[in-house]
Amino acid sequence: MEHQRVLNPSKMGMIATVLFGALTAMNCGGASANARPPATAASASDVDEVAAGLTEHHRHHHHGGVTLIIALSLDTLGVSPEERTTVEKIRRELHARMEPARVAQQKLAAALADGVAAANLDATTVEAAIAQVSAAAAKVHDASTDALNELHAVLTPPERAALVDKVEAHWSVWQRANAEETDPANLDGSRLAMLTTGLGLTQDQVNKIRAGFGEGMKSVPRLNPQEIATHIREFGDAFRSEKFDAKTLTGANVANAHLAGWGAAHLAHFVEAVSPVLTPDQRTEYARRLGEHAGHSNGGDE
């Protein structure tokens, strides 16, 4: 009889459950006074607006290609006070090297804003402006190698790793920011969704824009994300290493040109699809927004 009591199934289940819970709780922080800290402003629910702002930024600013992404990554690297002055100097140098590409992008944005305001986008002007963005971006890396090498020399290994993490994170955001119009599963928060809210577009307008945009993008050579990802991986591997020479990153110029050129063409074709379906009031507001972006193309002073 004693033997039967010990092997009672319900009792064994209870014992096993209690053991499971107790042992797990012992290990998973239950014994620690500060095991689960209280929430603060940086908890998950509070991050969306700032992250959405970055997404919007990446929709409009492509001029330096991956070099721009590297420069943006310096904004929140969180370096020590001793390094801050030098890193800030390098950040400004990188933006200065990208200035011709930034000016080209600014001209494109201004041409688009003017075209929307006048209900007359000049395709020749826009195409020329896109080509200028691409051509200027192709020269950015060669102009930036000294600054990148100095950056590597200044940063500690953990800071280099953080920079590479940020470059990869920016690239992921960039891809989502510039690809989602074509992905029906990802329309919430897309450029078109933002515009729908901002300009009060009707469903009919949205449908026409979507159709026109898809048609317009057929003429744009597809961006090969693998090409950019490969360059970013090469940069990351090299930058994490003890020795680094930016001059050895031979794919950088091509990657920068493709990224900046495709981003510019993507923006232009989106505007070309939007412009014809707008009402006069919507047109005025959209032109104002485009002009605003033209005015604050990240030149490193923001």
Place this chain on the structure above:
Amino acid sequence: MSLGNQTRMLRRFACAVTLSATLAATPGCVPMIGYDDYPPDGYVATTAPVYFEGRPVYWYGNRWSYREGGHWNHYDREPAGLYQRRMQGPPVRRNYEPSRARPAAGGPGRRR
């Protein structure tokens, strides 16, 4: 209860104890598969990390996370050094479209 049933129950009991002991011996109880409460790309790209134990760590979702071998990991128990950093203020964030969001949080996002 038959002898066969008793044997099966004994085996289940032993398995439950073994599983509990194994979990208890695993440092941190970190759920590595299917857990998505790590800093998303938009957060990493806009937030200053804290440098701790030779790596950048991010305060996100009420815990400190860090990259390790291409994956995210986290501290199950908050180290004292990170607790002190957190008490100094929220992480520094960069807002690239100020009209879209509240001002980025201030406070010490610098390392160590």
